[in-house]
Amino acid sequence: MAKVVVGMLGFGTVGTGVIRLLGETSGLHLKRVAVKNASKKRALTAPCPVTENPMELIDDPEIEVIIEVMGGEHPALELLRAAIEKRKHIVTANKEVLAKHGPELFKLAAAKGVAIFFEASVAGGIPLISTIHKGLEANKIMQVTGILNGTTNFILSSMEEKSEDFQTALAAAQALGFAEADPTSDIEAHDVAYKLSILTALAFGSFARAEEIYRKGISSISPEDFRQAKEFGYRIKLLGSTSRKSGGLDVRVLPTLVPLSHPLANVSGANNGIVVQGNAVGELMMIGPGAGEMPTASAIVGDLVNLATALKLPDFASYFQAAVSSEWAKLSDPGDWVCPYYLRLYVHDHPGVIGQIGTIFGSHGLSIRSIIQHGVDDGHASVTIVTHAVKEANMQAAIQDLSKKEFLKRMAACLPIYVSGN
Amino acid sequence: MAKVVVGMLGFGTVGTGVIRLLGETSGLHLKRVAVKNASKKRALTAPCPVTENPMELIDDPEIEVIIEVMGGEHPALELLRAAIEKRKHIVTANKEVLAKHGPELFKLAAAKGVAIFFEASVAGGIPLISTIHKGLEANKIMQVTGILNGTTNFILSSMEEKSEDFQTALAAAQALGFAEADPTSDIEAHDVAYKLSILTALAFGSFARAEEIYRKGISSISPEDFRQAKEFGYRIKLLGSTSRKSGGLDVRVLPTLVPLSHPLANVSGANNGIVVQGNAVGELMMIGPGAGEMPTASAIVGDLVNLATALKLPDFASYFQAAVSSEWAKLSDPGDWVCPYYLRLYVHDHPGVIGQIGTIFGSHGLSIRSIIQHGVDDGHASVTIVTHAVKEANMQAAIQDLSKKEFLKRMAACLPIYVSGN
Numbered sequence: 001m002a003k004v005v006v007g008m009l010g011f012g013t014v015g016t017g018v019i020r021l022l023g024e025t026s027g028l029h030l031k032r033v034a035v036k037n038a039s040k041k042r043a044l045t046a047p048c049p050v051t052e053n054p055m056e057l058i059d060d061p062e063i064e065v066i067i068e069v070m071g072g073e074h075p076a077l078e079l080l081r082a083a084i085e086k087r088k089h090i091v092t093a094n095k096e097v098l099a100k101h102g103p104e105l106f107k108l109a110a111a112k113g114v115a116i117f118f119e120a121s122v123a124g125g126i127p128l129i130s131t132i133h134k135g136l137e138a139n140k141i142m143q144v145t146g147i148l149n150g151t152t153n154f155i156l157s158s159m160e161e162k163s164e165d166f167q168t169a170l171a172a173a174q175a176l177g178f179a180e181a182d183p184t185s186d187i188e189a190h191d192v193a194y195k196l197s198i199l200t201a202l203a204f205g206s207f208a209r210a211e212e213i214y215r216k217g218i219s220s221i222s223p224e225d226f227r228q229a230k231e232f233g234y235r236i237k238l239l240g241s242t243s244r245k246s247g248g249l250d251v252r253v254l255p256t257l258v259p260l261s262h263p264l265a266n267v268s269g270a271n272n273g274i275v276v277q278g279n280a281v282g283e284l285m286m287i288g289p290g291a292g293e294m295p296t297a298s299a300i301v302g303d304l305v306n307l308a309t310a311l312k313l314p315d316f317a318s319y320f321q322a323a324v325s326s327e328w329a330k331l332s333d334p335g336d337w338v339c340p341y342y343l344r345l346y347v348h349d350h351p352g353v354i355g356q357i358g359t360i361f362g363s364h365g366l367s368i369r370s371i372i373q374h375g376v377d378d379g380h381a382s383v384t385i386v387t388h389a390v391k392e393a394n395m396q397a398a399i400q401d402l403s404k405k406e407f408l409k410r411m412a413a414c415l416p417i418y419v420s421g422n
Numbered sequence: 423m424a425k426v427v428v429g430m431l432g433f434g435t436v437g438t439g440v441i442r443l444l445g446e447t448s449g450l451h452l453k454r455v456a457v458k459n460a461s462k463k464r465a466l467t468a469p470c471p472v473t474e475n476p477m478e479l480i481d482d483p484e485i486e487v488i489i490e491v492m493g494g495e496h497p498a499l500e501l502l503r504a505a506i507e508k509r510k511h512i513v514t515a516n517k518e519v520l521a522k523h524g525p526e527l528f529k530l531a532a533a534k535g536v537a538i539f540f541e542a543s544v545a546g547g548i549p550l551i552s553t554i555h556k557g558l559e560a561n562k563i564m565q566v567t568g569i570l571n572g573t574t575n576f577i578l579s580s581m582e583e584k585s586e587d588f589q590t591a592l593a594a595a596q597a598l599g600f601a602e603a604d605p606t607s608d609i610e611a612h613d614v615a616y617k618l619s620i621l622t623a624l625a626f627g628s629f630a631r632a633e634e635i636y637r638k639g640i641s642s643i644s645p646e647d648f649r650q651a652k653e654f655g656y657r658i659k660l661l662g663s664t665s666r667k668s669g670g671l672d673v674r675v676l677p678t679l680v681p682l683s684h685p686l687a688n689v690s691g692a693n694n695g696i697v698v699q700g701n702a703v704g705e706l707m708m709i710g711p712g713a714g715e716m717p718t719a720s721a722i723v724g725d726l727v728n729l730a731t732a733l734k735l736p737d738f739a740s741y742f743q744a745a746v747s748s749e750w751a752k753l754s755d756p757g758d759w760v761c762p763y764y765l766r767l768y769v770h771d772h773p774g775v776i777g778q779i780g781t782i783f784g785s786h787g788l789s790i791r792s793i794i795q796h797g798v799d800d801g802h803a804s805v806t807i808v809t810h811a812v813k814e815a816n817m818q819a820a821i822q823d824l825s826k827k828e829f830l831k832r833m834a835a836c837l838p839i840y841v842s843g844n
Contacts (some may be wrong), residue, residue, distance in 0.1 A: 125703035140446070263685050280443055281720040288706050
């Protein structure tokens with residue numbers, strides 16, 4: 001059988017994994033790799049010529065598939081566009097390009113009759129894309145929620161286990177290579193927002209604009225929050241979520257309390273864990289490595305093998321291509337969200353404070369499930385509140401009212417609580 | 423687009439779910455359903471003629487796909503054989519037929535150029551088959567281990583939570599509809615053995631003969647085992663496992679201690695949970711409903727939709743068909759297994775007993791990691807031992823030696839311990 005000829009843009013960690021794994025895979029021939037700096041020292045030698053001119057791959061009529069593992073928005077976007085124009089099929093790990101330009105690229109691919117495979121762009125080695133796209137084909141997807149960033153999960157796990165503050169845990173993660181020198185994209189949750197944009201396209205048919213996704217990172221979480229959350233039976237995780245609501249799609253990423261008994265609470269270290277809710281299957285959960293050289297290569301080479309086999313079938317692209325709209329998704333108003341909340345505040349320890357808090361909550365229709373007050377030595381008290389399911393807009397209004405009160409010293413945390421099946 | 427015409431053999435719980443879900447699915451036309459007793463009262467009315475003669479489906483040239491949800495070995499085997507002979511594609515939930523006759527049926531399907539889809543036969547709504555077959559295509563699968571039977575997981579969860587004995591928990595499960603009137607296939611783990619036979623075919627290319635699979639049910643587990651296991655940091659689960667070993671394939675199902683921190687330990691109630699180990703991805707875990715009307719229908723209709731789309735592609739069967747040998751798998755000698763063990767025994771409380779146990783273990787090269795002795799009021803003592811990884815044959819020899827000693831009152835439990843990544 002003739003081998004399928006592929007070219008690869010990029011040769012970093014993931015590209016290295018792809019080359020390693022291709023060595024064990026038949027039916028594929030890597031003809032050429034394009035890099036920014038061909039003389040850079042790498043972990044292994046490519047089994048093919050390495051060029052600094054990507055157009056050598058894109059203009060090569062023998063190459064049928066382009067693997068894109070360079071990452072970043074530019075020049076990846078321009079190269080992908082050029083490759084699709086030349087009717088190359090695409091296998092990409094680039095979440096940023098898909099989140100920012102997915103509608104355009106999928107529209108172009110449909111016009112050119114080629115397929116874009118992107119299993120590696122979300123959740124690394126976990127075959128989440130194929131599970132939603134093919135495994136749960138009979139389901140109407142209702143919600144996809146999960147731990148989609150290994151770096152922040154590693155930091156949160158360390159903070160809890162070692163009772164470390166955020167900066168200490170971040171520095172340790174950087175020293176171990178689990179966090180980058182500039183960790184902004186991970187800790188401020190831009191990375192998760194990109195992945196949610198893609199998951200939204202897959203589950204609901206349209207990409208969400210990453211900048212419209214409600215986003216809150218982990219830098220304000222303190223070890224005290226882990227202790228308080230545990231007292232109520234929860235663990236704090238950075239959860240990304242996309243779900244179908246009546247007012248549009250609800251897409252958001254923020255630190256969230258997860259019940260200790262839920263498997264999501266037990267996804268530790270650099271792993272990812274995702275819950276998919278379908279109307280027929282109910283809740284399905286996947287846990288696995290969300291990044292790393294070989295897991296990500298597993299996703300890319302898996303796409304390649306599936307694509308290579310399918311290439312023998314005429315006109316297969318429509319079968320494999322995710323049905324994605326060329327419009328952006330309409331997102332719901334965050335104020336309309338409904339879920340239980342966890343609040344932690346410091347107050348001046350005066351008589352009647354709990355009563356005043358209760359009155360404010362009541363005036364906004366917020367129902368308190370439990371409240372714990374701990375005295376603090378310096379005349380202050382820490383108050384932790386867990387509410388029943390409440391509307392976000394009402395919660396924010398109550399916080400506004402609270403912030404005007406003299407008894408409030410500091411609002412330490414206000415985090416939603418994950419409800420399974422909601 | 424012309425609809426794909428399908429016929430269904432069987433109209434029980436799963437068949438009912440399939441009809442419900444097909445009502446929301448386009449592109450498929452259910453033409454006829456065959457049942458044993460057409461006048462039986464059912465939860466819903468079929469949207470098509472119901473016959474007692476299955477050959478009306480099999481001989482109908484318009485029907486391209488046969489859904490088989492009748493279950494059991496006969497007459498399902500004969501009907502599937504006849505349908506494949508007539509070049510019908512098959513979507514089946516029948517683990518027993520596949521486990522007992524998989525090699526023959528796949529060989530016949532290959533000869534006739536048709537595909538057998540069987541996502542629903544293992545782990546209900548969890549798309550485990552497509553994940554191993556397509557999602558992890560680039561991986562060499564090393565091991566598949568998991569909780570594959572919801573009934574026994576429900577019983578074990580109840581026993582632990584309510585400190586109930588096995589018979590009480592079984593009766594409660596039967597009353598709730600989670601266990602059948604004759605629960606033998608579930609509690610003696612025949613059901614899991616069938617599923618392991620199929621997973622072995624998928625992961626390693628050949629079906630395992632169900633009767634050759636090492637199998638031990640849950641009826642001998644006691645609430646005391648849950649308490650002791652917890653003291654050592656474990657929970658007891660019925661784990662099925664198929665893995666690649668040097669002497670052949672290691673396929674087995676038996677109650678196993680799982681570390682409390684592992685997500686498998688937190689798969690509770692009627693859920694299934696499976697860990698797949700691939701050489702590139704590492705560990706991937708899936709958790710979800712392993713049975714039930716709509717989850718199982720989700721798997722069947724998912725197969726149908728994927729098949730229906732693929733039918734537009736000429737000669738697609740070779741792409742979708744799992745590569746399965748017509749030979750049965752060669753299984754390894756259970757004596758060669760290596761893993762840590764948990765033992766619980768009752769002894770006469772004489773001086774020197776612990777020393778004698780230690781000597782017997784040492785003489786078989788078994789290394790003890792921890793040992794706890796609790797005095798019991800009546801002059802006996804309970805001894806619980808956790809070993810390091812040991813060879814099964816040596817463990818059995820040590821148990822033989824122990825059973826000859828006068829100090830042994832009773833061997834209460836001898837269970838393996840699950841080691842992640844092993």
